[in-house]
Amino acid sequence: MNEILIEGKRLRLRRANMTDLNYIMTLQYAPENLKFIVPFDKAYHSEIINSDGSEKLDVIIEELDTGQAVGYFMLRTMDKPCIEFTHVIIGRKRLGYGREALKLLLKWSFEIKDFHRVWIDCKDYNKIALRLYESLGFVREGFLREILLTDGVYENLIVLGMLDNEYFLLQER
Numbered sequence: 001m002n003e004i005l006i007e008g009k010r011l012r013l014r015r016a017n018m019t020d021l022n023y024i025m026t027l028q029y030a031p032e033n034l035k036f037i038v039p040f041d042k043a044y045h046s047e048i049i050n051s052d053g054s055e056k057l058d059v060i061i062e063e064l065d066t067g068q069a070v071g072y073f074m075l076r077t078m079d080k081p082c083i084e085f086t087h088v089i090i091g092r093k094r095l096g097y098g099r100e101a102l103k104l105l106l107k108w109s110f111e112i113k114d115f116h117r118v119w120i121d122c123k124d125y126n127k128i129a130l131r132l133y134e135s136l137g138f139v140r141e142g143f144l145r146e147i148l149l150t151d152g153v154y155e156n157l158i159v160l161g162m163l164d165n166e167y168f169l170l171q172e173r
């Protein structure tokens with residue numbers, strides 16, 4: 001039985017199970033995604049999937065119509081009051097799924113799970129993701145200089161966050 005977090009118009013977010021492991025690894029290592037994330041290995045994801053889900057969660061984004069997986073989130077640091085969206089990856093891009101899935105995840109985080117703060121970090125040159133996060137109401141909070149070393153190149157991260165009161169204000173508009 002798959003544990004469903006939340007459903008929207010086109011998408012459902014559900015907890016990943018072991019049959020999703022290859023999909024998660026394939027998405028992470030696809031070149032168009034890999035350059036924007038820091039991947040984790042199979043053992044790490046197996047541990048998350050087999051855990052009680054209170055600290056970390058792998059989440060599959062799937063189409064309601066077809067039941068097909070279209071992306072994946074990894075959630076971490078779920079020690080209230082905060083939750084970190086660690087991985088945001090959409091396999092079927094440019095269909096509005098990224099925006100819809102993030103809206104659902106924000107709704108789940110603030111309205112169902114009562115988190116006070118959601119945060120995310122993003123490479124500074126990932127313009128598409130940054131624009132998407134900011135358009136959803138995330139605020140830039142910090143700039144971590146040369147915190148990653150990727151293939152011999154230092155990279156910067158931008159930290160973005162959203163507080164519950166900011167989220168609920170946006171819902172009133």
Ligand SMILES: CC(C)(COP(=O)(O)OP(=O)(O)OC[C@H]1O[C@@H](n2cnc3c(N)ncnc32)[C@H](O)[C@@H]1OP(=O)(O)O)[C@@H](O)C(=O)NCCC(=O)NCCS
Nearest residue numbers: 033036088089090093094095096097098099121122128129
């Ligand atoms: C970033 C990502 C999650 C967006 O998912 P998506 O489903 O393709 O995005 P959507 O279709 O919902 O589009 C969201 C917005 O981004 C824009 N966008 C998406 N891809 C784009 C592209 N290649 N070029 C320009 N704009 C783009 C869309 O036009 C849309 O803008 P709008 O809502 O103002 O019209 C997806 O591109 C992805 O998985 N990227 C690789 C991994 C990654 O970067 N993850 C984030 C790490 S912090």
